[in-house]
Amino acid sequence: MLRNKFLLTLTIAISWMLVKIKFLQRLLPRKILNKLPLGWTDEMYSTVLKSRGKKVYVDIPCQLQQPTSYQPKTAVDPAYQLTEAEIQFFYQNGYIGPFTIVAPEVAEGIKSHLVEMLETESTIYPYSQNAYVIEAKDRATSVDRIRSNYDTSYLAMNYRDRHLDDSQLLDLFKHPALTERCAQLLGPDLMLWRTQFFPKAPSEEGTPLHQASTYLLDNLKEPVVYPPNLNELFQLTCWIALTDATKENGCMVVVKGTNKQIAPLKISKPYDTQKSDDGSKRFGTAKIDVDIEVNSEDVMPIEMKAGQFFIFSERSLHGSLANQTTEWRWAVNGRIVRPDTRLYTEKMLKEGHMYKVVGVKDICLDRWKTVLIRGEDRFGYNQ
């Protein structure tokens, strides 16, 4: 035990030193350099050390500053106007909505089209053209109980960024019901950099509560999202319901007020049984939770009609309920930033990236790009 703690301290101290002393990096073999957590901050190191490995940040620690005013950041068509009180609600609670993009019967047609489209291989990440490598063999993700590991990895990638393949999907994210509301929170110029489908099969369990911000978790070493100021609101997620989303079929939940700061994960004592009876996620034998006290009255289920969306800050503790029905629940989300935010490092763009939680590596980003969905890009930072 004492030896393990010593080894952990030593590894952390050496990697901190190698990250800090830049000229040493030039002397390192590429294999070691690739393993260094170059994006970790001092707070991340000290948290692991002080907790003796029991707490670890999987995203860059940051706080959310309140803006100087809750006035909309831009003028919009009055049909989509947010009030100052609504904007303040968003900052206080981390979410706002639902709002309607299309009527449920229109959404049904769009869903059928999109589900059919998802049967085809992504042209952005085509597995058949070696656009990524599946490394997961026996990862215990929730969907594994329903699908094989290969399917989990393949579908996660095939469900990603299909707005670059499909104009109907992109049109949902370009709809003024969505862009005009996001613009009032983030600013007049908006870029969509990621979409991801979230189907939930009958009897599938909920998505565990989690926080995100810069997507350091993708490779655990360096963020994907580089905004000018981490402590300002720099990103929004819009979650569009393609079927009704209810408490019964696995609607989203947001823990209100948890958008103010990114917390580390807490790794508790190993379990001795294989069953998680409190709904929390387990990896191997350890129990892992976000280190935030959750009051049940703050857990807000976000029920929606098909064709509606809600906006949330992915810094909020969020997840979804289990699907207890016999029908699939379908949804797609999109991450939106301003053009002054850089996405991916040059190295990731050149050499590929990872999506560690689904066991995918060497993702070729050559065909990925950001899409301007409102205003103009005066920075030209992103492909």
Ligand SMILES: O=C(O)CCC(=O)C(=O)O
């Ligand atoms: O739809 C879900 O089950 C989870 C979605 C989610 O985590 C997200 O949109 O960030």
